[in-house]
Amino acid sequence: MIREVKSPNVPASLSACKEYDGQDVISQLFADHQGKCYLCELKAKQHYEVEHLKSKENFPALKFEWSNLFLSDDYCNDKKGKRFDDILNPNNNNIEDLIEQRIDSINRKALFQPTNTSNATQKTIELLNRLFNGTYAPKLRKRREDEFYKEVERIINAFNVTALQYLTNPNPQTEQLVRDELSIDKELLGFKYWIIKDNPQLLAVFGTDIKWNKT
Ligand SMILES: [Zn+2]
Numbered sequence: 143m144i145r146e147v148k149s150p151n152v153p154a155s156l157s158a159c160k161e162y163d164g165q166d167v168i169s170q171l172f173a174d175h176q177g178k179c180y181l182c183e184l185k186a187k188q189h190y191e192v193e194h195l196k197s198k199e200n201f202p203a204l205k206f207e208w209s210n211l212f213l214s215d216d217y218c219n220d221k222k223g224k225r226f227d228d229i230l231n232p233n234n235n236n237i238e239d240l241i242e243q244r245i246d247s248i249n250r251k252a253l254f255q256p257t258n259t260s261n262a263t264q265k266t267i268e269l270l271n272r273l274f275n276g277t278y279a280p281k282l283r284k285r286r287e288d289e290f291y292k293e294v295e296r297i298i299n300a301f302n303v304t305a306l307q308y309l310t311n312p313n314p315q316t317e318q319l320v321r322d323e324l325s326i327d328k329e330l331l332g333f334k335y336w337i338i339k340d341n342p343q344l345l346a347v348f349g350t351d352i353k354w355n356k357t
Pocket residue numbers: 179180181182183184214215217218219
């Protein structure tokens with residue numbers, strides 16, 4: 143999970159306060175979030191939804207508030223529900239810095255470590271664990287949770303291979319391949335950023351590529 147930058151242009155259909163998922167809202171969210179779910183950072187394919195950062199059940203006044211709307215997939219939207227109203231707001235937090243995000247490939251587990259003590263960070267980590275590690279212990283992931291995690295593993299394994307190709311044979315081509323995978327439209331940047339940060343050699347070359355959205 144990383145910071146998001148939302149367009150200041152409020153979609154016109156929201157002003158009528160009748161629907162929050164009009165076509166103009168969906169189109170702007172796809173553009174702003176590069177087609178990715180803001181929670182898991184996977185491409186929101188056919189099952190995308192307009193998600194309320196603060197749930198519409200608990201915060202009805204924010205139901206049509208543009209700054210409260212994000213692109214999500216149904217997997218994450220279902221798991222977030224109305225129980226996680228107080229997570230970090232991606233509009234004004236560098237979540238990639240506030241939470242260390244790693245994949246433990248041996249234990250098949252996503253690891254989230256706070257770099258601060260805020261309640262919002264803790265709550266965000268609680269949600270991320272639910273998304274990536276399942277409602278139960280990792281080895282007991284339900285089928286949907288396991289399918290989700292396998293997709294995460296596939297992408298992170300591929301990125302590790304690309305990074306290793308660069309480390310074993312640094313040249314303009316292998317460097318560009320890593321850089322391509324760090325572009326803003328790519329998936330799982332929170333985890334990729336920490337792979338870069340954890341390796342001094344990678345950080346020296348790609349340090350600027352993991353700061354795309356700092357304000
Ligand atoms: Zn998601």
